[in-house]
Amino acid sequence: MADATWTGWNNFDELRIGYDSNQPDTVIDENWDDTMRYSVGVDYRLNSNWTLRTGAAYDETPIPDPEHRTPRIPGEDRTWVSVGFGYRINQSFGIDVGYAHLFVDDPKLNGVPDNHDPSEAPTGAHSLSGDYDAAVDILGVQVNWKFR
DSSP states (O other): OEEEEEEOGGGOOEEEEOOSSSSOOEEEEOOOOOEEEEEEEEEEEOSSSEEEEEEEEEEOOSOOSTTTOOSSOOOOOEEEEEEEEEEEOSSSEEEEEEEEEEEEOOOEEEEEETTSOGGGOOTTOOEEEEEOOOEEEEEEEEEEEOOO
16 A cells, blocks of 8 residues: 655644633744645455554655744654554454554754744843754554454
8 A cells, every 4th residue: 555645734834822801912923834644554364363563654744844843833854663563353343453653854943032922022032942852652552343
C-alpha cells in the first residue's frame, strides 16, 4: 500500500483570541505552508487468523520557519515507523493492535515574542528561544465485533 496526502494549511494565517472585555484581540501570526505526507505499508496474512502489518511515513511540518514556531505548537517534520497485527478470534470477534514511533526533527524556536509580532511588541516584551527534544509513541488497540 502507498499514499500521498496534501493538506492545505496555507489558510491558517493567524490564531486570533477574542475577549469578552474591551481588551484587544490577541493575534498570533501563523502563516503556515501547505504540506505533503508520504507513506508505504504492508499487510501480510500469515494464516486465516493472523495478519501482520508494518509501515513508514514522512510527514512535513506546515510551520515555515523557527520564527513562526511557538511553544503552543512546536511542530517539525516527522518520520513514522509502525508495526502491528490483527488476530481473528472467530467469525464475529477480532482484535487489532498497532504501535507507531514518530521520529521528530528537534524543533527550534528563534526569538518568538510574547505576542508573536515583533513590530507590535511593547517595550520590555519578552521573547523565547530554544530547542525541543521531541518524539512520540502511539499504541492502539481495537476490538472488532461483527453482528450477524
